[in-house]
Amino acid sequence: MTSLPAAQREVRLLTKPTGLPALEHFEVVETPVVPPGEGEVLVRNLYFHVFATLRILIAGATQDTPFPVLDPGDTLVGAAIGEVIEAPDGVGLRPGDLVSHWLGWREYALVPSAECARIDRTALPDPVAHLQQGWTAYAALTRGVELRPGDTVFVSAGGSGIGSMAGLIARQLGAGRVIASAGSREKAERLRSELGYDAVVVRGEESLGDQLAKAAPDGIDVYFDNVGGEQLRAAVDAARPGARFVLIGALSGQLAADSTGTTAPVELDSLPLIHKRIEMRGFSSDDYDDKNEWTERFGTWLRAGEITFPHVLVKGIENAPRTLLEVIEGRHIGSVVVEL
Numbered sequence: 001m002t003s004l005p006a007a008q009r010e011v012r013l014l015t016k017p018t019g020l021p022a023l024e025h026f027e028v029v030e031t032p033v034v035p036p037g038e039g040e041v042l043v044r045n046l047y048f049h050v051f052a053t054l055r056i057l058i059a060g061a062t063q064d065t066p067f068p069v070l071d072p073g074d075t076l077v078g079a080a081i082g083e084v085i086e087a088p089d090g091v092g093l094r095p096g097d098l099v100s101h102w103l104g105w106r107e108y109a110l111v112p113s114a115e116c117a118r119i120d121r122t123a124l125p126d127p128v129a130h131l132q133q134g135w136t137a138y139a140a141l142t143r144g145v146e147l148r149p150g151d152t153v154f155v156s157a158g159g160s161g162i163g164s165m166a167g168l169i170a171r172q173l174g175a176g177r178v179i180a181s182a183g184s185r186e187k188a189e190r191l192r193s194e195l196g197y198d199a200v201v202v203r204g205e206e207s208l209g210d211q212l213a214k215a216a217p218d219g220i221d222v223y224f225d226n227v228g229g230e231q232l233r234a235a236v237d238a239a240r241p242g243a244r245f246v247l248i249g250a251l252s253g254q255l256a257a258d259s260t261g262t263t264a265p266v267e268l269d270s271l272p273l274i275h276k277r278i279e280m281r282g283f284s285s286d287d288y289d290d291k292n293e294w295t296e297r298f299g300t301w302l303r304a305g306e307i308t309f310p311h312v313l314v315k316g317i318e319n320a321p322r323t324l325l326e327v328i329e330g331r332h333i334g335s336v337v338v339e340l
């Protein structure tokens with residue numbers, strides 16, 4: 001049996017914030033590492049994903065997510081990649097296997113074996129690439145709106161984990177003009193130069209509708225909506241006849257400081273929806289189980305240098321709470337991952 005370290009660190013919710021979280025709401029604590037109990041796998045986490053909408057669970061709202069609500073004293077959760085240290089017989093896992101699971105935010109995790117999925121180490125060139133959210137973006141663009149070559153695509157929050165992949169995948173699938181939104185001019189410039197967007201509109205500046213009209217003078221065919229709110233309204237105005245909208249997220253409400261993040265109200269003029277025959281579809285990649293198609297395609301594109309995996313690596317669990325606040329503030333581009 002492998003000798004286990006005496007202790008490991010994890011990030012817990014200390015108190016519930018009333019608005020958006022701050023550093024004072026988290027604590028990094030040390031706990032003993034214990035061998036797995038019945039039906040459990042002990043995993044040494046290597047990486048975990050930091051995503052902004054964790055704030056909804058911190059705020060105490062359930063929504064329709066696979067995660068539990070977090071109470072003070074609970075360890076935070078999120079997608080993680082790790083290496084099996086100990087596994088019971090008969091679960092198809094062995095020490096040394098690379099696995100994915102949902103118990104991030106800790107250095108060692110005791111994961112129910114049914115919630116631990118083995119990763120084929122040869123599928124993607126870098127293990128951290130298994131934490132990208134390209135599957136959601138790919139499924140939405142291929143199953144949700146069936147992107148067509150030449151389409152003009154608008155991706156709101158085009159620098160987020162999912163948004164950055166959506167922009168790159170849209171291009172790869174033959175989109176014509178690809179436009180993003182971002183939270184600052186500086187970020188907009190980076191999205192143009194680093195991710196290759198043709199134009200980027202900036203939220204919080206002059207009318208988003210005017211900016212989008214300039215960015216897409218002939219209108220948009222596809223709207224990949226991570227945000228809702230005024231960006232959804234601007235997209236309706238900019239839509240071409242027959243435009244297809246795929247609604248992925250509602251960050252304008254989910255990250256609103258004055259709510260728990262479970263509503264994202266927006267006033268829409270329904271007449272253009274009718275006149276332009278706009279198709280609008282709420283979408284969840286959880287409804288599809290053919291993720292292998294994406295992983296194979298992504299691996300092929302990565303190896304051929306046809307796509308990148310935009311991400312930021314932050315070293316050390318002690319930096320994870322600060323990193324979550326930065327993700328909520330939109331300071332990073334791509335998927336944000338803590339490396340342990």
Ligand SMILES: NC(=O)c1ccc[n+]([C@@H]2O[C@H](COP(=O)([O-])OP(=O)(O)OC[C@H]3O[C@@H](n4cnc5c(N)ncnc54)[C@H](OP(=O)(O)O)[C@@H]3O)[C@@H](O)[C@H]2O)c1
Nearest residue numbers: 051052160161162182183248249250251252283284285330
């Ligand atoms: N439908 C599905 O299957 C599915 C699956 C997973 C996740 N999701 C959803 O997908 C969306 C994107 O998730 P993600 O992981 O890509 O996000 P993320 O990487 O955590 O990034 C969050 C982004 O939010 C933006 N933001 C911050 N404050 C905002 C505000 N007040 N209004 C609008 N945008 C704000 C920031 O970009 P800027 O500052 O640059 O605007 C930031 O980049 C979320 O709504 C998530 O719940 C959907």
